Amino acid sequence: MSIATSHSHCDADAKIGVVLTDPDDWTARAFLNNIRKTGANAFPIDLSTLSASIAASDFSIFNADSEYLKLDAILVRDVGISFSLETISFKFDLLRAFENSIIVMNRPTAIQNAANKFFSFYLFKLACLPIPQTVISSELEVAMKTIEKFESVxxxxxxxxxxxxxxKLESSQPESELASKLRELLKERGVLYLQEFVSNPGRDIRVFVVGEEALGAIYRISRKGSFVSNLSQGGTPVKCELTGEMKELAIRAARAVGADFAGVDLIEGEEGLLLLEVNATPSGKGIKLACGIDVTERVVELLYERVEGYNK
Ligand SMILES: Nc1ncnc2c1ncn2[C@@H]1O[C@H](COP(=O)(O)OP(=O)(O)O)[C@@H](O)[C@H]1O
Ligand SMILES: [Mg+2]
Incomplete structure (x- = not known):
């Protein structure tokens, strides 16, 4: 199998799986369309519909129609939410099994690193990236002390x-109120992730990185009365001119988790830019709307470049 690199057409019989959960999602459709534009076949794959069969001399992954999945590469749009450790593990382990013989982009390890707000912060620290102070604990006492120290959490x-x-919690709140909120969260989650609140201009910055390049960025302006700027929480996307600092930070952050493409969230603190998170299954819709940049085209090109490198 050979897949041509950027701007050209690839083997008409190349089969690229696009892992998704919502076929109507803008990014999922853009991935499928951009692959088809190159002449390859694009197959939507919902990991929750796949089965695996293992014997001493055989391993196969197949769908509900008992068709084997013979793919040349996989592009991951999203893995979806799972209800148990077993279902989410099975999805990632299917991707890891695929990765044994074909390119899977983003790599399952990168998606897992990025999705984990503790481990990604550990990797950011190792990469000497600027991040807000964070404490992770299951101990109520540690959490209370952290709030006292950070004041706004x-x-x-x-x-x-x-x-x-x-x-958001404040150390100025009554102690009993804080303790009861934390107890409630501990009951629900078992572990608390507490981060200093970073004073900011009511927005964050989402930078799109593909490969070694930052393609563009948007400000996400928080809706009135909210400190969370995600578009899904009513945030508004507005074009942001990328500075050299933003580019460098975002590229290093994506590299730290091992992502080939990523949406990197930065926040403008009083003392400069801080890294909030890397999303290794980012939506391309906001930046398309605000800047007219289709990041999914470049993602598909990079996938082909990686496949070509793999087959060499
Ligand atoms: N430490 C913080 N200080 C100030 N605002 C924050 C902080 N952490 C998160 N936010 C706000 O909440 C949003 C969501 O946080 P984030 O860590 O990116 O989680 P998610 O994975 O849910 O997007 C950010 O985009 C930002 O607007
Ligand atoms: Mg985020």
């Missing part, structure tokens, strides 16, 4: 996304 789920489940 954001509490997030370790595996959260789209701004869901994020709250």
């Amino acid at each position: 954001v509490v997030k789920p370790i595996f959260g996304s789209q701004g869901e489940g994020i709250i």
Whole structure:
């Protein structure tokens, strides 16, 4: 199999799987369309519909129609939310099994690193990236002391996304009120992720990185009365001119988790830019709307470049 690189057409019989959960999602459709434009076949794949069969001499992955998936590469739009450790593990382990013989982009390890707000911060620290102070603990006492120290704290789920489940607590609140809120969260999550609240101009910056390049950025302006700027929480995308500092930070952050393409969230603190997170399954819709940049085209080109390198 050979897949041509950028701007050219590839083998008409090349089969690229696009891992998705919502076929109507803008980014999923853009990936499928851009692959088809190059002449290759694009197959939407919902990992939750796949089965695996293993014997001493055989391993195969197949769908509900018992068709084997013979793919040349996989592009991951999103893996979806799972309800148990077993289902989410199975999805990632399917990707890891695919990765044994074909290119999977982003790599499952990169997606897992990025989705984990504790481990990604550990990797950012190792890469000497600027990040807000963060404490992770299951101990109520440690959490109370952290709030006292940081004064203004954001509490997030370790595996959260789209701004869901994020709250702000202040050390000025009555101690009993804070303790009861933390107990409630501990009961729900078992572990607390507490981060100093970074004073900011009511927006964050989402930079799109593909390969070694930052393609563009948007400000996401928080809706009135909210400190969370995610578009899914009512944030508004506005074009942001990329500075050299933003580019460098975003590229290093994507590299730290091992992502080939990523949406990197930065926040403008009083003392400069801080890194908030890397999303290794980012939506391309906001930046298309605000800047007219279709990042999915470049992602598909990079996939082909990686496939070509792999086959050499
Ligand atoms: N430490 C913080 N200080 C100030 N605002 C924050 C902080 N952490 C998150 N936010 C706001 O909440 C949003 C969502 O946080 P983020 O860590 O990116 O989680 P998610 O994965 O849910 O997007 C950010 O885009 C930002 O607007
Ligand atoms: Mg975010």
